[in-house]
Amino acid sequence: MANMTRRRTVELPDHPDFLWVADQKPKKSYDVIIIGAGGHGLATAYYLAKNHGITNVAVIEKGWLAGGNMGRNTTIIRSNYLWDESAGIYDHSLKLWENLEEEVGYEMFFSQRGVMTLAHSVSDVRSKQRNFYANHVNAVDSVWLTPEEVKEIAPIVNISEDIRYPVMGATFQPRGGIAKHDWVAWGYAKAAADLGVDIIQNCEVTGFKIVDGKVQGIKTTQGDIAANKVGMVAAGHTSVLANMAGFDVPLQSRPLQALVSELNEQVLDTVIMSGAVHVYVSQAHKGELVMGAGTDSYNSYAQRGGFHVIEHQLAAACELFPIFERAHMLRTWGGIVDIAPDASPIIGLTPVENLFINSGWGTGGFKATPGSGWVMAATIANGEPDALAKPYALDRFISGHLIDEHGAAGVAH
Amino acid sequence: MLHIPCPYCGPRDETEFHYGSEAHVAYPEDSANLTDEEWAKFVFIRSNPKGWMAERWVHSAGCRRWFNVWRNTINHEFGPSYKPFTQQPKSPA
Numbered sequence: 001m002a003n004m005t006r007r008r009t010v011e012l013p014d015h016p017d018f019l020w021v022a023d024q025k026p027k028k029s030y031d032v033i034i035i036g037a038g039g040h041g042l043a044t045a046y047y048l049a050k051n052h053g054i055t056n057v058a059v060i061e062k063g064w065l066a067g068g069n070m071g072r073n074t075t076i077i078r079s080n081y082l083w084d085e086s087a088g089i090y091d092h093s094l095k096l097w098e099n100l101e102e103e104v105g106y107e108m109f110f111s112q113r114g115v116m117t118l119a120h121s122v123s124d125v126r127s128k129q130r131n132f133y134a135n136h137v138n139a140v141d142s143v144w145l146t147p148e149e150v151k152e153i154a155p156i157v158n159i160s161e162d163i164r165y166p167v168m169g170a171t172f173q174p175r176g177g178i179a180k181h182d183w184v185a186w187g188y189a190k191a192a193a194d195l196g197v198d199i200i201q202n203c204e205v206t207g208f209k210i211v212d213g214k215v216q217g218i219k220t221t222q223g224d225i226a227a228n229k230v231g232m233v234a235a236g237h238t239s240v241l242a243n244m245a246g247f248d249v250p251l252q253s254r255p256l257q258a259l260v261s262e263l264n265e266q267v268l269d270t271v272i273m274s275g276a277v278h279v280y281v282s283q284a285h286k287g288e289l290v291m292g293a294g295t296d297s298y299n300s301y302a303q304r305g306g307f308h309v310i311e312h313q314l315a316a317a318c319e320l321f322p323i324f325e326r327a328h329m330l331r332t333w334g335g336i337v338d339i340a341p342d343a344s345p346i347i348g349l350t351p352v353e354n355l356f357i358n359s360g361w362g363t364g365g366f367k368a369t370p371g372s373g374w375v376m377a378a379t380i381a382n383g384e385p386d387a388l389a390k391p392y393a394l395d396r397f398i399s400g401h402l403i404d405e406h407g408a409a410g411v412a413h
Numbered sequence: 414m415l416h417i418p419c420p421y422c423g424p425r426d427e428t429e430f431h432y433g434s435e436a437h438v439a440y441p442e443d444s445a446n447l448t449d450e451e452w453a454k455f456v457f458i459r460s461n462p463k464g465w466m467a468e469r470w471v472h473s474a475g476c477r478r479w480f481n482v483w484r485n486t487i488n489h490e491f492g493p494s495y496k497p498f499t500q501q502p503k504s505p506a
Contacts, residue, residue, distance in 0.1 A: 239461035301486050302488060302489055306427055308414055341457050397458075399449070
């Protein structure tokens with residue numbers, strides 16, 4: 001915690017010019033097509049090229065690059081989940097984050113400022129401590145903080161005992177932090193494009209060509225494209241794609257909202273989350289407070305949610321951080337997240353041969369971007385689940401081997 | 414905020430309701446003889462359409478009764494709502 005000195009507001013470099021071919025048209029065929037040019041799709045394409053030498057790859061995007069949840073999240077990175085399977089994939093991802101900017105040669109503003117999760121009741125303390133010990137068993141860095149230690153790291157937190165949800169302790173993952181989501185997408189896109197990957201925007205998938213249970217290619221608004229293998233990395237639209245390919249997935253698509261304030265002086269140099277009062281907040285490099293709410297309760301593809309969800313979230317934030325009461329919120333937005341019954345991702349094979357799935361990242365996919373791409377690329381390249389991805393196969397809903405991360409995924413996106 | 418048409422009380426604010434997900438998911442007949450695949454389908458698979466969806470809501474802060482309603486997941490437009498065990502109106506699509 002010695003490095004927890006106040007950061008001053010930093011200037012961002014100019015926006016990049018041309019990192020990939022903006023109006024790329026699809027070729028007739030590819031070895032691999034990835035559906036979805038969000039973070040996970042771009043990372044998958046990059047690792048296919050980098051780790052497996054498969055460069056005849058297209059990433060197909062119905063809108064624009066990183067225009068979905070990759071451009072709509074609160075950028076929190078951590079790996080302090082509960083179960084062994086989660087430690088495996090999320091900590092692998094965090095390790096990749098630690099060298100990512102150097103590897104792809106692109107600034108991503110990855111900042112390991114720590115992630116703190118507050119506990120507000122005796123049972124909350126117990127469950128967070130269970131999580132803390134589980135992290136230790138899995139060699140995931142984790143520290144238990146008293147309320148005074150919380151205050152030391154983040155002086156703006158109200159640790160009074162007299163509030164509705166008093167701070168009774170916290171877990172802290174010093175290696176956790178944030179990155180600048182757009183720049184992460186651009187970095188992966190540039191690195192993938194440099195290795196020969198085609199990134200095709202404004203190209204919506206309208207169907208699959210499947211012969212004898214084996215995928216042969218896709219139908220799109222820019223014509224048919226043949227492929228030996230296809231990976232679906234489409235977040236909230238995974239159910240729509242799976243239904244086109246003739247099977248069901250245990251996913252529900254819900255809006256998840258976030259919001260930013262105007263630019264403020266730096267007052268918070270860590271990430272703070274609280275499941276009980278439903279708030280998570282960090283302060284971006286430029287000075288905006290970045291906050292996330294819970295999901296709206298109903299299924300939706302509308303990329304917006306109810307204002308009462310934001311209201312509820314800000315009420316909680318103002319109690320925990322009284323200084324926020326005067327902050328002006330600048331804008332809110334919603335993304336459509338695909339939530340699995342156990343709040344864990346679904347990665348691997350599908351009932352259709354050579355068609356692969358990477359979905360169900362729900363409310364917390366950003367942190368997993370590198371790890372998700374890594375295991376998806378390996379799964380596609382080898383035609384069988386990568387070791388870290390294996391527990392996340394679709395068949396866990398038949399076997400019953402669920403990976404219940406509702407506690408650790410909860411509000412902690 | 415949604416304005417949800419309760420078939421008992423009329424349209425009310427969303428904050429008076431809780432969501433009950435897809436409507437008309439019946440408990441499987443012959444449940445003693447279901448395979449694991451069939452159980453997985455009943456327990457975990459729910460339709461997730463982009464478009465019109467028949468779903469359940471409960472008017473928790475109102476009449477406290479469950480009902481079904483058509484709603485479009487693209488634009489949050491509501492279709493007809495209807496009481497349980499009554500004839501399902503056609504999809505507005």
